[in-house]
Amino acid sequence: MDLALSGEQQALWDLARDFIDREVVPNAAEWDRREQVDRGIVGKLGAVGFLGMTLPEEYGGSGGDHLAYCLMMEELGRGDSAIRGIVSVSLGLVGKSIAAHGTEAQKRHWLPRISSGESLACFGLTEPDTGSDAANLATRAVRDGDDYLLTGTKMFITNGTWADIALVFARTGGPGRKGISAFLVPTDAPGFEHREIKGKLGLRGQSTGELVLDGVRVPADARLGEEGTGFRVAMSALDKGRMSVAAGCVGLAKGALETSVRYAKERHQFGKPIASYQLVQEMLADMAVNTDAARLLVWRTADLVDRGLPFGTAASMAKLYASENAVSAANLAIQVFGGYGYLDEYPVAKYLRDARVMTLYEGTSQIQKLLIGRALTGINAFA
DSSP: OOOOOOOOHHHHHHHHHHHHIIIIIHHHHHHHHHHHOTTHHHHHHHHHHHGGGGGGGGGGGOOOOOOHHHHHHHHHHHHHHHHHHHHHHIIIIIHHHHHHOOHHHHHHHHHHHHHHSSSEEEEOOOOOTSSSSSGGGEEEEEEEEEEEEEEEEEEEEETTTTTSEEEEEOOOOSSSSGGEEEEETTSSSSTTEEEEEOOOSSSSOOOOEEEEEEEEEEEGGESSSTTTTTTHHHHHHHHHHHHHHHHHHHHHHHHHHHHHHHHHHHHTTTEEEEEGSHHHHHHHHHHHHHHHHHHHHHHHHHHHHTTOOOOHHHHHHHHHHHHHHHHHHHHHHHHGGGGOOOOTTTTTHHHHHHGGGGGGTTTTTTHHHHHHHHHHHHHTTTT
C-alpha cells in the first residue's frame, strides 16, 4: 500500500515480515496438524520485541505507536493467526490493561515479564453461559479479610493452558456491569485449574482452555483498578483488541491473496495460466480491493488511538469489515485453487478455518453492528 510510513514503522514492518517468513510460515501447517504450536516461539517473540510493543520502555516494553503495532499484527496474521492470538491476548488485552490501570507495583512486576515472554497472560472474561452478555458473568470474588476468594469457570480462553497470569473478571457486587472487578491471578495458585480445548475448526495450534477457579485466594493488591470498575477495564481492552483482531484479519486476507496470485500464475488450464482468465482476475481484484479497504479502517483506528481520540466505533467498523473480508478472501482463495484448495497441502484451507472464528470472538459481527448502530443513533439496542 502506497501510504507514507515513518522509517521506524517501515523497518518494523520489514522486521515482522522477515521474522514470520523465517520462524512461522515454515511451521504453520505442522503446528495446525498436531494442534500445538511450538512453545519456543514465545521466547522468540519476546526477544524480537513483539510482546512489548507500545508498552513503556521503563517497564521493559518496546515502545512504538499503535500503527506500528498493527503492522506487526498484520504480518503475524499472514503467517499464522494462532501466533497472532498469542501476542494479541498476552500483550494487547492483558499487558496494555496493566499499563493503563495497574499500580506501580503491578506494572513493575508483570510488564517486564510479559514483554520478554517470561510470563504469558490470558484474559478471563468469557464464561460457558456469558459470551456477548459479559455484564452478567457469574464468577464471584468474595472478600475474606485482606484477600478475595474467586470461584467460577471461564471458557474459550486463548493462552488458557499456557498462561502464567490470568486477568480474571469476577463479580464483587450486585448484578450488572457495576458489580464486576478485575484481578491478576497467578495460574499456579491453589484451586486454579485449566483444561485444554481440542478439536477446534481453526486456530488449532493455539492454546485454548477452560479455566476453573475453586476458592482461589488472591490478595487485595492483585485487584486491577478499583472495585466495581472491572467491566470498564474489560471493555477498554476489547476496543483495542478489536483493532488487533482486525489487523490480523488484514494479514490473513493478504496471505490468501498473495498465495492465490502465485498459484494463478503457475497453474495452467486449457493451455494457459488460469490468471489469464477474466473471472479469476475478478476474484483476485475483489480480494485486493477489500483487503486494502480493511487495512485503511485499521490504520484509521490506530491513528485515533495514537492521537488520544475516541476510537471505539472505528475499532468496531474495522473489526466487522476486516473479519468478514478475511472469511470472504479465504473462501475466494479456495475457489482459485479449485480442488487443491480443499487439501492442507496448500495453506488456503487453513486460512478459511482460521478466519471463521474472527467473526465471533472479541465481539461477534452482530455485536459490532449494534455498537456501530448505537453510535449512529444514540439508541442502545442492548437495553
